[in-house]
Structure formats: structure tokens, C-alpha cells
Amino acid sequence: MVMLRKREPRELAEELALVADNCGLSEFDVHGIVSGAFREVHELHLRHLDELWDATFERLRGETREKRCEIHVQETGGESMAKPLKEFASASIRAVIWENEREKKGQKFITHTVRVERTYKDQNDEWQSTNGFRQSDLPNVELVVRKAFEFLTMREREPQAEANAENPEA
Numbered sequence: 763m764v765m766l767r768k769r770e771p772r773e774l775a776e777e778l779a780l781v782a783d784n785c786g787l788s789e790f791d792v793h794g795i796v797s798g799a800f801r802e803v804h805e806l807h808l809r810h811l812d813e814l815w816d817a818t819f820e821r822l823r824g825e826t827r828e829k830r831c832e833i834h835v836q837e838t839g840g841e842s843m844a845k846p847l848k849e850f851a852s853a854s855i856r857a858v859i860w861e862n863e864r865e866k867k868g869q870k871f872i873t874h875t876v877r878v879e880r881t882y883k884d885q886n887d888e889w890q891s892t893n894g895f896r897q898s899d900l901p902n903v904e905l906v907v908r909k910a911f912e913f914l915t916m917r918e919r920e921p922q923a924e925a926n927a928e929n930p931e932a
Contacts, residue, residue, distance in 0.1 A: 815898075822854050847874070850909040854881050855899055857906035859913065876910045878903060 769777075782792040847861040858877045863870060879891040880899055895903055 852902040855902040
């Protein structure tokens with residue numbers, strides 16, 4: 763076994779070439795040995811990352827389940843809403859749908875807004891939220907946004923379906 767100390771790549775390559783030559787190994791053999799060693803280290807590293815990910819995911823999932831529901835108050839056009847219309851959550855990501863009543867040219871109508879956020883605990887162990895997402899959050903962002911879109915789309919179609927059922931000639 764050859765013990766390697768930290769050195770420059772060129773210096774390391776020269777030492778490996780000398781060791782290989784002394785052991786009667788070809789350049790191809792050395793390349794295969796080094797590539798195999800790097801592949802094994804890489805696989806060990808990935809397994810370790812997977813274990814860390816799984817443990818972190820389970821811990822966060824448990825914290826999310828234990829987290830008490832908070833009531834949000836959103837000011838809209840002088841009126842306030844005590845709770846959201848619907849909420850979708852996946853891991854630490856959630857999409858909250860708010861229903862807002864608006865008026866334009868004397869006519870009232872309903873609009874919907876969707877707020878997407880990631881929750882986390884800060885250094886003081888207090889819950890915080892952000893609208894900044896890590897790459898690993900993006901699948902959960904996509905999921906909750908898709909669910910919010912489906913909910914709103916299906917909700918828009920419900921009155922039409924009911925009207926068509928009551929008046930089949932229309």
C-alpha cells in the first residue's frame with residue numbers, strides 16, 4: 763500500500779508513475795486502479811449524503827407534523843381575512859391560497875392569490891419563513907404550486923358544472 767501525502771497534481775502523477783513502474787504496472791492499469799478508487803469514494807460519499815438526507819427529511823417531516831397551525835391575517839383593500847381558503851404542504855414548503863373580494867367599476871368580484879414559502883427554524887429555535895428556495899426544495903415547490911393550481915381550476919369549473927346540470931338545454 764502506498765501512503766500519499768498532500769501534494770500538487772503534477773507531483774502526485776510523477777510519484778504514481780514511479781510506483782507503477784516499480785511494480786510493473788502499465789499506465790492503463792494505474793488509470794483503472796485510480797478510477798476505481800475514486801468511484802468507490804464517490805459512491806461512499808453519495809450513500810452518506812443519502813443517509814443524511816433521509817435523516818434530515820424525517821426530522822423535518824416530524825417537526826412539520828408537530829408544528830401548530832398558525833392563523834395568518836392578510837390585509838386586502840381595507841378588509842382582512844382571518845384564515846386562508848386552502849393550504850397545501852410538502853416537507854417544509856407550503857402554498858397558501860387567499861381569496862380576496864375586489865371591486866372595480868361598482869362590480870364586486872373574487873380574486874385569488876397564492877403565497878409559496880419555505881419554513882425553517884432559526885438559531886434561536888424559532889420558526890421563520892422565506893420565499894427563497896434551495897435546489898432540493900424545487901420538487902416540493904412544484905408539487906404544492908401544482909396542487910394550488912388544480913384546486914383553483916377545479917373550483918372555477920364547479921359553478922359551470924352545476925349550472926349545466928340544472929339546465930341541460932343550455
